Amino acid sequence: MDAMEQRRNTIVDLVNQNGNISFAQLKKKFPQISEMTLRTDLKTLDEAKRIVRVHGGAKSVDVVVGTDDMLSRRLVRNIEAKQLIAQKALNFIRKDTAIFLDSGSSTTALASCMPDQSNLIYTNSLTCAAELCKLKEPAIHVLAGKMNRYSMGVCGIHTIQEVQRINFDQAFMGVTSYCSQTGFTCGVDEEAVLKKTVMGQAGQAIVLMDSSKVGVKSTYSICGLGDVDIIISDGNLPQDFLEECRECQVQVI
Numbered sequence: 001m002d003a004m005e006q007r008r009n010t011i012v013d014l015v016n017q018n019g020n021i022s023f024a025q026l027k028k029k030f031p032q033i034s035e036m037t038l039r040t041d042l043k044t045l046d047e048a049k050r051i052v053r054v055h056g057g058a059k060s061v062d063v064v065v066g067t068d069d070m071l072s073r074r075l076v077r078n079i080e081a082k083q084l085i086a087q088k089a090l091n092f093i094r095k096d097t098a099i100f101l102d103s104g105s106s107t108t109a110l111a112s113c114m115p116d117q118s119n120l121i122y123t124n125s126l127t128c129a130a131e132l133c134k135l136k137e138p139a140i141h142v143l144a145g146k147m148n149r150y151s152m153g154v155c156g157i158h159t160i161q162e163v164q165r166i167n168f169d170q171a172f173m174g175v176t177s178y179c180s181q182t183g184f185t186c187g188v189d190e191e192a193v194l195k196k197t198v199m200g201q202a203g204q205a206i207v208l209m210d211s212s213k214v215g216v217k218s219t220y221s222i223c224g225l226g227d228v229d230i231i232i233s234d235g236n237l238p239q240d241f242l243e244e245c246r247e248c249q250v251q252v253i
Contacts, residue, residue, distance in 0.1 A: 006031065008041050015051050015058050020177070022057040022215035024238075056179060058215050081210040081234035086110040088232045088253050089172060089208060095119065097169035100198050101128045103153025103191075104174025104206035113140070122157060122166060124194065126152045132220075148188060155190045163197050171202035173208055177216035180244060183225060185218035192220035205227045211236040225250055 007030065007044050014029065015021050024037055046053035051060065086109040087224035093099070095117045101107050103125035111123070120139040123129055129142045145159035173195055176186040184207065188191050191232050199205040214237060226248040233238075233252065 005040075008045055011041055014048050014084070016060050018060075018212055020054075020057060020059040020216050022179075024057075024215050025212075026057065030052065041135045054217065063078050068175060081212075081236075082106050082109040084234055085208050085210065085232050086113055089206065090115070092204075092230070092232075093119070093208060094169070096151065098167065100163075100166075100168045100171040100173075100202060101125060101132075102171070102173045102195065102198070102201060103128070103148075103151045104208070106210065107172055107174050110172060110208065113187045122163075122168070124155060126154070139193065146154075151188070151191065153191065155188070155194050157190075159199050160190075160194050163201060165193065166201060168198070168202040170206060171198050173199060173205065174220045175207055175213060175222060177213045178209065178225075179215055179217045180225075180241075182217050182221050184222040184228070186220055187218045189220050192222045193218070197224045199223060199227060204231060206230045208232050210234045210239070214238055214241045224248075 010246070011026065023038070027035065030038060040057055042051065042053050045051045053056045056211060058068065080119070082105055085106050089110050096116050096119065096192055098120040099122070101121060101123040101216060103109055107125060108127040108131060111125070111128040114132060114135060116135045116137050119140045121132060122141045122143060124143045126147070129140065132138065132140045141197065143159050143162055145154035145156040146152050175184045186195065187236075207228050207230070209231060209233050225244055228250050230251045230253060231245065242252060
């Protein structure tokens with residue numbers, strides 16, 4: 001196997017392991033390879049249908065248009081980072097408040113360690129609901145809607161309408177990706193609308209996001225950085241993103 005074939009196989013493995021990869025991450029992985037060569041690699045792999053080339057990087061072929069990556073795969077990626085994020089998020093949970101837990105692997109990690117105390121908790125996530133049902137004190141409401149088999153969340157016009165009549169003290173949100181040109185994004189149109197609606201109904205919008213999601217763009221925009229109050233991450237966010245957060249007065253934990 002020559003060096004080019006080995007490098008391209010490595011690129012495919014990286015994309016499949018993470019669901020997506022940004023071009024910046026690719027350059028960091030192969031600092032000795034020119035940008036032109038890496039772009040040729042992505043073009044060739046895309047034509048061979050081994051990856052899906054997107055603006056700013058590449059996605060796994062398992063991530064199809066109009067969906068996000070399978071939650072079952074996301075749950076086993078970056079486990080330590082998600083556990084760290086969940087523990088940090090616990091410091092923001094206040095007793096006797098109304099909370100929204102979004103669908104996603106990081107919010108599921110938070111649900112698995114939520115304190116057994118008096119709270120009103122709404123969620124559109126079946127995996128969060130499964131974790132929350134172990135608790136006795138909170139009042140737990142699962143929103144109605146059409147199930148997305150990829151995210152294991154529910155969504156739709158009825159879900160959005162229900163959210164519009166609820167005022168949350170805090171919303172803990174999951175996102176698929178962030179880049180400065182598009183803001184926070186995800187791969188499903190209705191879920192993007194639901195996330196935006198929830199954040200508009202929340203006194204405090206908190207995004208749970210590991211650093212691998214920065215510099216990646218998905219199909220549907222949710223909101224801009226300035227629409228978020230707090231970002232809880234794994235401590236490895238890029239410096240340019242941290243600078244954006246400072247400019248927008250977004251607290252980073």
